[in-house]
Amino acid sequence: MKRTELKTAGPSATTKLSIGGGALEEAGRIASRYATVLLVTDESLAETPWPVQVESACEDAGGPEPIRLLLPAGEDYKSLEVAAALCNQWLEVGAGRDAIVVGVGGGVVTDLSGFAAS
Numbered sequence: 001m002k003r004t005e006l007k008t009a010g011p012s013a014t015t016k017l018s019i020g021g022g023a024l025e026e027a028g029r030i031a032s033r034y035a036t037v038l039l040v041t042d043e044s045l046a047e048t049p050w051p052v053q054v055e056s057a058c059e060d061a062g063g064p065e066p067i068r069l070l071l072p073a074g075e076d077y078k079s080l081e082v083a084a085a086l087c088n089q090w091l092e093v094g095a096g097r098d099a100i101v102v103g104v105g106g107g108v109v110t111d112l113s114g115f116a117a118s
Contacts, residue, residue, distance in 0.1 A: 024057045027102065032063030036099035038090060039066040040113040044073035044105075051104050058102075066102065067093050071109060078108045086116045 031037045037058050041051045046068075055066045069089050071077060090099070103113030 024053060025061070027054060028057030028059075028061035028063065031058045031066070031100050031102060032061035034098055034100040035064065036093070036095050037064055037066040038093075038095055038099055038101045039068045039104060040071060040086065040101060040109055041068065041104040042071045042073040042106075042109050045109075046070055054102060054104055067095075071105075071112060073108070075108060078111060083112050083116045086112060090116070 039051060039054060045051060051068060055068070058064070058066050069086065071082060071086065101113050101117040103110040
């Protein structure tokens with residue numbers, strides 16, 4: 001797996017990226033460093049292998065069992081209301097600063113997960 005840093009304009013704007021094979025195992029290793037893993041996906045992916053594979057990778061790496069949170073599927077749900085509901089779900093499960101958010105899905109899931117996590 002290749003690791004690289006992405007630098008953007010701003011005071012502390014460096015993001016570390018891992019690209020290539022083994023990304024699933026790498027995600028599990030990273031997530032295992034946190035007290036809580038919040039796995040966000042949408043209704044269209046809930047029954048596919050992808051969320052299960054991420055959950056298994058986290059558990060295989062010795063991390064906590066991910067808490068799966070479902071978003072409604074579709075671009076119409078990319079809104080502040082849904083982002084706020086996601087934050088409220090995180091509060092309900094007791095997520096704090098020692099949590100990591102893993103978005104499994106397309107643009108709606110990853111956009112909302114990233115926005116809410118910030």
